[in-house]
Amino acid sequence: xxxxxxxxxxxxxxxxxxxxxxxxxxxxxxxxxxxxxxxxxxxxxxxxxxxxxxxxxxxxxxxxxxxxxxxxxxxxxxxxxxxxxxxxxxxxxxxxxxxxxxxxxxxxxxxxxxxxxxxxxxxxxxxxxxxxxxxxxxxxxxxxxxxxxxxxxxxxxxxxxxxxxxxxxxxxxxxxxxxxxxxxxxxxxxxxxxxxxxxxxxxxxxxxxxxxxxxxxxxxxxx
Numbered sequence: 001x002x003x004x005x006x007x008x009x010x011x012x013x014x015x016x017x018x019x020x021x022x023x024x025x026x027x028x029x030x031x032x033x034x035x036x037x038x039x040x041x042x043x044x045x046x047x048x049x050x051x052x053x054x055x056x057x058x059x060x061x062x063x064x065x066x067x068x069x070x071x072x073x074x075x076x077x078x079x080x081x082x083x084x085x086x087x088x089x090x091x092x093x094x095x096x097x098x099x100x101x102x103x104x105x106x107x108x109x110x111x112x113x114x115x116x117x118x119x120x121x122x123x124x125x126x127x128x129x130x131x132x133x134x135x136x137x138x139x140x141x142x143x144x145x146x147x148x149x150x151x152x153x154x155x156x157x158x159x160x161x162x163x164x165x166x167x168x169x170x171x172x173x174x175x176x177x178x179x180x181x182x183x184x185x186x187x188x189x190x191x192x193x194x195x196x197x198x199x200x201x202x203x204x205x206x207x208x209x210x211x212x213x214x215x216x217x218x219x220x221x222x223x
């Protein structure tokens with residue numbers, strides 16, 4: 001049983017006994033014993049540990065964790081301090097600078113402050129083999145993260161869902177509550193950022209929506 005230390009504990013209490021998760025856990029035990037897997041096993045659920053259900057203001061859905069040494073630590077798009085921000089994160093910072101005037105460039109790539117301020121940084125798949133992107137697709141994580149999205153969808157207090165790229169947009173069908181705002185764009189990867197991510201203005205739109213609903217806007221700075 002996973003301990004989140006917040007209201008996710010009760011909400012997800014039945015998840016870990018479901019048949020799909022029992023299979024997934026067996027797979028992960030073997031993977032962590034025999035291969036190099038990211039993030040470390042104690043960091044897999046950091047997004048849910050850092051951002052409680054009741055505190056979520058914005059959900060940013062990533063693909064799967066970074067697969068390079070020392071990068072992934074359980075928050076989508078984030079890397080620990082001391083690790084160079086990957087290209088997708090650099091592009092996110094560029095859009096934030098152009099959209100809301102906050103300059104995170106040239107510092108670090110750790111998004112813990114966002115997580116602590118209501119941004120749920122959730123990947124669709126929560127683990128990956130070293131240097132093998134998408135290597136844990138189809139093993140059960142997609143069901144887990146869909147169940148998380150469905151729980152968030154049921155919440156009455158408004159939140160924003162940022163869906164970047166095809167993997168994230170696949171979750172849109174589970175977001176049906178009119179209280180919430182869905183923002184869609186291309187993935188911030190260098191391969192697609194110029195095809196609809198740059199100029200999306202999601203960060204200012206999210207804050208305008210939160211403010212209109214009587215909620216505190218998000219500080220998009222990382223320090």
